[in-house]
Amino acid sequence: MNKIGPFAEVIVALNTRRTDRVFHYAVPDEFQDQVTIGSRVIVPFGGRRLTGYVTGFGYPDSTVKVKEIAGVIDAEPVFTTELLELARWMAENYICSTAEALQRIISPRFLVKGSREVKRVYSALPKDKSTEELSSIAGNSKQSAALKRALACPGLTRKELAAAAEVSTSVVNALIKKGLLTVSAMKISRHAVQVDLDNVETKKLTLNADQENALAQAAGAIRRGAFKTFLLHGVTGSGKTEVYLQAIAVALEEGRQAVTLVPEIALTPQMIELFRARFGAQVAVLHSALPGGERYDEWQRIKEGGAPVVLGTRSAVFAPLTRPGLFVIDEEHESSYKQDDHLRYHAREIALKRAQLAGATVLLGSATPSLESRIKTAVGGPYQLLKLNDRVDGRPLPPVRVVDLRREVKEGNGGIFSRTLIASINRRLESQEQVLLFLNRRGFSTFVICRECGLVLKCPRCDISLTYHRDGRLRCHYCNHQVRSPELCPKCGAHNIRLFGAGTQKVEAEAVQFFPGARILRMDSDSTARKGSHTQIINAFQKRQADILIGTQMIAKGLDFPGVTLVGVINADTALHMPDFRAAERTFQLLTQVAGRAGRGSLPGEVLIQTYNPEHYSIVAAAAHDCDRFFLSEMPVRRSLGYPPFSHLARLLFTHEDEEVVKRSAALAKDTLKKILSSEAQGISILGPAPAALSKIKDRYRWQLVLKASRRNLLRDVIKEFLSGLERERAVFKLAVNVDINPQGML
Ligand SMILES: [Zn+2]
Ligand SMILES: [Zn+2]
Structure with a gap:
């Protein structure tokens, strides 16, 4: 990358959020070769040493006294210019700092500098052994299960193989001792790992007409290499996964890489096996439960080009691929794609942004698409709808x-x-x-229901069910509308209103x-x-x-x-x-x-x-x-009440140990927001303050404001102004404020 000036431009990970100032540092001779755009460095900052990210090179203001970079953390750059652009987009859209977004993108932390050895297990037997032959070779049923699995999924670690075959590692060790399994130490080098094509099984399933059409459309887009999004709407059991797998194969043919995201609960050993059976050692699996070392290995393998097929949960969307050509999001409607603490990003939005930056195809799959995605497939909309109408096994959906x-x-x-x-x-x-x-x-909330007619009282303004409180009142958690829980049903007059659940x-x-x-x-x-x-x-x-x-x-x-x-x-x-x-x-x-x-x-x-x-x-x-x-x-x-997809929402959640403090501050925040609104923007409404549906967690009371706006930019600008005002008045607001743009849930 070109260095325009001699001084490194560094953004610093500060505790106070939303600070995106660039600071200039001189690069000492010893680090000249290492410091480049994408480097993570240690810099002196206000008497402390902090982590910084090099985002460019240039000249500081002549009045500034420039300090020197004190150290370089990683052997190689940890982010590309594409990921830097993504971080800037995240900062803008989720209201955080770019450094914070980068931190999220590059985790797992690249703390290991050198290379490490990983031992992988392969079967010593030829591939065409039948089940009977395997059983007779192996000592017992557990060993034959492990052998079978090793044949199907070559290159697993001992632990992975044991887990996949549902046996203990001692079974795997016994097979190694017998010479039926071989162990090869794969050095994770800094150079590209050669993909072992011998281990790849290419048994594609035959597609039906709908699948064929869906694949043809997706393949066309992947080959064109232009940004394009498809919504693959298929009934349960319609064979969406086979379409994903064959689309991934197309991306590989084009010399590009593919990321497949599945919800946490769907990343089962069976799913991993399906991918490994098709793409062998080219598959990297990423999920949050992976131990740090393994996570690092997988990350490194992806970065070096050894694993062009990434399968993982939410955070795998940040996989360090150099030329992603396809992003698949299975069960795209799942709320678990939204990170629900700290930096509240939505993996679907990140995938779309990355695809746009890289000229890649996005395949959103679901049997029950989200309204947000579905509405975008309308005529003239940005997404193209692909339908799979039948189950692959030909069985009807159950009555x-x-x-x-x-x-x-x-x-x-x-x-x-x-x-x-x-x-x-x-x-x-x-x-x-x-x-x-x-x-x-x-347990999240309780409501009352008339057991004669099924009536549940709703908020007249927000159309959400009112929640029962111990004081006998019913409350709306969006706008704080309250009524006394009625004795008689207001609809049918029956005396049978009960707490539900x-x-x-x-x-x-x-x-x-x-x-x-x-x-x-x-x-x-x-x-x-x-x-x-x-x-x-x-x-x-x-x-x-x-x-x-x-x-x-x-x-x-x-x-x-x-x-x-x-x-x-x-x-x-x-x-x-x-x-x-x-x-x-x-x-x-x-x-x-x-x-x-x-x-x-x-x-x-x-x-x-x-x-x-x-x-x-x-x-x-x-x-x-x-x-x-x-x-x-x-x-x-949704349209009549102005909810998404016809609007954008933001939740400001206030928490404090003292309920009075949190209540007062939320009210004060509303006043501040109203002032900002009156001076600059129309088209935003504020609901609340109201207690959150989960009104107290870990001894902290929770109150919220819900903002509704026609445009996302508007919402963002108002909240940004509010938050910067908040930082100036820390003495007044002694409480935590959490911002969630387009929340997936508001409990
Ligand atoms: Zn009733
Ligand atoms: Zn309400």
Whole structure:
């Protein structure tokens, strides 16, 4: 890179946010060869030594006394000019400093300077050995499982192989001792690692017409090398993954690289295996649970070109690829793509920005696309819609029945299980098939419901469900509208208004009573608190060691249970009445996902949804597997209330140990914001202050302001001005303020 001046321009990672000033430092002779754009350096700063990032070269103001760079942290630059541009964009859009954004981009930290050795395991046997031959060669079933896995996925570490084959590392070690597995130490050098093409299996699956068309469109865009975004909308089981895999192959043919993001919960060993079976050692896997050393190795492999196929969760979007040609985002509607603390970025937005900078293709995949993405596929919109209408196995989507709980109450059944659900479960148990009972998470908030007519009180201004508080009042968490919880239902006059919600434990207790002979498992955050117990429960259920599995959304996504022929949704209302403007969208997505779990094996399945709101459009549309219907019902609601995708939101969250302080400060903040608004901008409305739905976490009270604006720039400018004013008045605001632009949830 050209050096325009002799002095390095450095941005410094300061504790106070939003400082993007560039400081000039002289480069001592000893570092001349090392310091370049992208270097991470140590600089003297106000009597301290701080980390800085070199963003350019030039001349300082003549009045400034220039200091020298005190050290260089990494052997090589840690960011490219493209990533610097991305950091600047993040600073602008998420209201942070560029240094802070860079910190996020380049993690894992490049603390290791030299090279390190990684030992990888390969099978010593030829590839064409049959299962029977392997079993006879191996000492026992565990060893043969490990051998099989080593053949399918060459180049795993010992630990990875053991995990993939579900055996202990001692099994792997025993095979190495016998000479059936070989270990080769791969030195992670600074030079490109040669890709071992012998280990790549290229068994592409045959595509159906829809898949063929989707791939042709994506491949065309990848080959043209221009920025282009597709929304791949396919029903559950329609073979989106095969389209991803073949599109990735096209990117590789073009000499470019590909990043595939999956939600945390979907990054299963099966998923990794699928990628490794197709692309072998070219695959790098990145996720937050990876130990620091392994994460560093993978990062380095990607950087050096040894792993052009990246598979990972949210933060893998920052993978240091030099020529990305394709970004795939599976389940693009998932809220887990939004980082929910500190720097609140959205991985989908980052992928789109990177693709734009690099001239790459973006493939957003989902069975239930977000409204934000879906609206962009409208005629003349920036995205192109690709549809996969059928399941690849040709099986129909399972029939869905909606059970009206109001009728159950009227007819004297006030329990968790409707008579229809009890009868269906009994039928499945008799024919020795499996049942999945699904319950939405609870405990975040409580609401009251009329058990006769299903009415839940909503805020007249914000259209979100009111939350019940111990003082007997109902509150809106967006605008703080309050009413006393009524004795009689304002709609039907019945005297049957109740606090709502039952936990998985209560469901389990009732299930034990109703189905005395059945073997029941429960999976929720309590039962899976111990490490590994999550996998144990899933394995036990897959091996049909239980008849009924009761769980929260952990069981809704990605899992495949061929023995399950009945999925029961205990209550759709918990999702429907979350205090969030996306509650209907989330309900539709959740029910569609859950319904996708039924009938994945050879037996046909069915789905039962219990609810007090059987006529709600999100439930009706999910029962009909009809995405368009949901979209057409929800859009007018969003439009009339000015919610995304028709606006941009920001949440300012204030927290403090003293509730009075946080309340007062939030009110003060609103006044300040109003003053800013009156002087410069119209088109922004402020809701609140109101207590957040989770009104207290770790002894800190939480209050929020919600800002709604027609344009994102407007929102950003106003918040920036507010925050810089805040920094000047630190004495007044002695509390933490957290800014979330376009939040995915506001609990
Ligand atoms: Zn009622
Ligand atoms: Zn409200």
